[in-house]
Amino acid sequence: MGVSVSHVATLLCGAASFPVYFVRGEHHLHTKLYFRILISTVALATLGHSYLAETTILSAFAEVSEHAGCFLFGLHGARSVYRLWFHPLRKFDGPSGARLTSFWLSWQVHHGDTFRQIKNLHDQHGSFVRIGPDNLFISHPKTVQTTYGSGSKCTKGSWYDSTSPMVSLNTMRERKLHDERRRIWSTASSDKALRGYEQRLRLYRNRLISHLFNLFSFDFMGDMAFGKSFGMLEMRHGHWVIQLLNDALKPLGYAFPAWLFQIVTTIPGVTRDWWRLIDFCAERMDTRLKTKVDVPDIMSALSAPYQGKLPMDKDWRVLRGDAQLIVVADSDTTATTLSAALFELAKNPEYIEKLRTELAPYMNDPVNDVLNERVADLDHLNAVIHETLRLHPPVPSLQRRKTPSEGIFIDGIFIPGNTVVSCPQYVIGRNAAAYEHPGSFIPGRWYSSPTMVKVKSAWAPFSIGPSGCIGRLLALHIVRTTLARIVTTFDISFAPGEDGGNFESKARERFTIGFGDLMISFKPRASV
Numbered sequence: 001m002g003v004s005v006s007h008v009a010t011l012l013c014g015a016a017s018f019p020v021y022f023v024r025g026e027h028h029l030h031t032k033l034y035f036r037i038l039i040s041t042v043a044l045a046t047l048g049h050s051y052l053a054e055t056t057i058l059s060a061f062a063e064v065s066e067h068a069g070c071f072l073f074g075l076h077g078a079r080s081v082y083r084l085w086f087h088p089l090r091k092f093d094g095p096s097g098a099r100l101t102s103f104w105l106s107w108q109v110h111h112g113d114t115f116r117q118i119k120n121l122h123d124q125h126g127s128f129v130r131i132g133p134d135n136l137f138i139s140h141p142k143t144v145q146t147t148y149g150s151g152s153k154c155t156k157g158s159w160y161d162s163t164s165p166m167v168s169l170n171t172m173r174e175r176k177l178h179d180e181r182r183r184i185w186s187t188a189s190s191d192k193a194l195r196g197y198e199q200r201l202r203l204y205r206n207r208l209i210s211h212l213f214n215l216f217s218f219d220f221m222g223d224m225a226f227g228k229s230f231g232m233l234e235m236r237h238g239h240w241v242i243q244l245l246n247d248a249l250k251p252l253g254y255a256f257p258a259w260l261f262q263i264v265t266t267i268p269g270v271t272r273d274w275w276r277l278i279d280f281c282a283e284r285m286d287t288r289l290k291t292k293v294d295v296p297d298i299m300s301a302l303s304a305p306y307q308g309k310l311p312m313d314k315d316w317r318v319l320r321g322d323a324q325l326i327v328v329a330d331s332d333t334t335a336t337t338l339s340a341a342l343f344e345l346a347k348n349p350e351y352i353e354k355l356r357t358e359l360a361p362y363m364n365d366p367v368n369d370v371l372n373e374r375v376a377d378l379d380h381l382n383a384v385i386h387e388t389l390r391l392h393p394p395v396p397s398l399q400r401r402k403t404p405s406e407g408i409f410i411d412g413i414f415i416p417g418n419t420v421v422s423c424p425q426y427v428i429g430r431n432a433a434a435y436e437h438p439g440s441f442i443p444g445r446w447y448s449s450p451t452m453v454k455v456k457s458a459w460a461p462f463s464i465g466p467s468g469c470i471g472r473l474l475a476l477h478i479v480r481t482t483l484a485r486i487v488t489t490f491d492i493s494f495a496p497g498e499d500g501g502n503f504e505s506k507a508r509e510r511f512t513i514g515f516g517d518l519m520i521s522f523k524p525r526a527s528v
């Protein structure tokens with residue numbers, strides 16, 4: 001191809017379009033539109049050029065494509081120059097590839113161990129790391145309040161549009177809509193609602209315990225009768241829904257920008273499990289809406305505004321988004337917290353005895369159950385959960401917020417406006433500036449040795465502020481009572497051959513964390 005004046009002019013137009021138009025505002029929701037404009041312009045220009053220059057369609061198309069290429073080259077060239085040398089974040093340290101493109105992060109985390117990669121980057125570059133062209137990760141212990149707290153001027157980052165047009169309470173970016181939806185949700189997480197859920201929870205907690213007893217007796221019987229356990233306590237693969245949840249959330253693990261996530265999820269076959277999970281949640285939601293329940297559940301609150309009528313189309317988008325949110329936010333996070341607590345207790349058995357001593361006076365329920373209201377204020381039990389969530393936060397890294405146009409200050413450091421900031425709880429939880437002996441599991445730091453917590457506000461596994469976890473009380477309720485019941489009913493230890501190594505090293509992050517395999521031995525206690 002010969003370079004003509006028109007090629008250079010098109011390249012300059014492309015370069016100029018960046019400072020004139022693309023540098024401002026958000027474009028991630030317009031990707032498909034831009035693509036359509038490009039295709040239509042190429043098609044029209046091809047026809048026009050072929051007619052005016054009296055040339056074949058094929059050679060006109062080749063000529064127009066060259067110019068389109070020049071335009072795109074100019075645009076991306078100007079953007080790269082800006083990102084490397086003129087961007088407001090240029091003073092922040094970070095890997096050079098990350099300054100140029102957000103694909104750098106996606107490539108780094110493609111094995112799914114985002115939390116570990118981000119910790120390594122903080123170890124190398126300090127508390128403020130530029131991990132994308134507009135993206136700053138901050139592990140400074142004082143960042144949580146400024147970024148997420150109730151007075152924060154930061155808003156949710158564009159990543160929350162990834163699933164658009166399907167939205168949930170968690171992905172709603174517009175503050176007014178989010179506040180309205182949160183008011184509906186708050187009925188579902190009120191004290192009264194929690195007392196109602198207790199009835200449901202008790203049933204499943206009892207089933208869990210009797211299931212564990214059954215598995216134990218079968219394995220023991222197998223061993224006694226046939227010299228070999230049936231291995232039921234070691235079954236790795238759970239219900240297909242758990243498998244589906246794990247597979248479906250994988251695309252979230254690549255930390256794609258919202259525009260790419262939207263494109264990827266429209267390619268047939270590539271994200272089949274993602275859509276299967278959405279269909280599964282939607283189907284459960286549809287069935288539930290047509291069913292009457294005696295004991296209120298979360299859906300009772302979410303469906304209350306429709307007063308028995310079927311929701312309109314736009315409401316379905318939110319209801320289905322919320323259905324998926326409930327499955328992920330509720331079951332995934334609570335399950336990982338319980339397994340992380342058992343992992344830490346098996347590693348540090350001295351805390352199990354302490355828990356039993358503390359719980360003993362409260363475990364005299366006639367049906368051998370444990371009531372949240374009786375154990376809610378126990379120091380050691382709560383500290384074990386606090387410490388578990390500090391070291392193993394179920395949402396480890398990616399809660400992106402966008403700074404207001406005037407920017408924010410974190411401990412005197414200026415963060416420019418429109419920066420996407422994430423404050424990774426996994427890294428903050430292990431930051432020596434926030435905790436003494438940050439790598440050790442020491443529940444006492446939360447009640448008997450408070451000086452071991454240097455910055456109390458750094459602990460935010462549920463996040464805080466207007467978009468903080470609305471299910472926090474419910475989650476703590478479930479974890480507290482289930483853990484209390486398990487440690488008082490069973491002797492817990494690593495199963496023979498288990499050293500706990502895979503639990504963390506094989507953990508994978510896909511917004512929430514999924515830990516590696518962990519073989520725990522549950523033996524009914526002699527006194528029970």
Ligand code: HEM
Nearest residue numbers: 169170329330333334337395399462463467469470471475
């Ligand atoms: C240990 C368990 C849990 C942890 C650590 C946890 C953590 C979090 C975090 C960090 C967020 C903020 C996410 C963000 O900024 O994008 C969040 C939001 C949320 N969580 Fe949880 N969560 C837990 C359990 C639950 C439970 C049991 C529910 C019950 C349904 C729940 C419902 C929600 C909802 C609805 C939101 C969105 C809130 C909003 O945007 O206003 N979570 N959770």
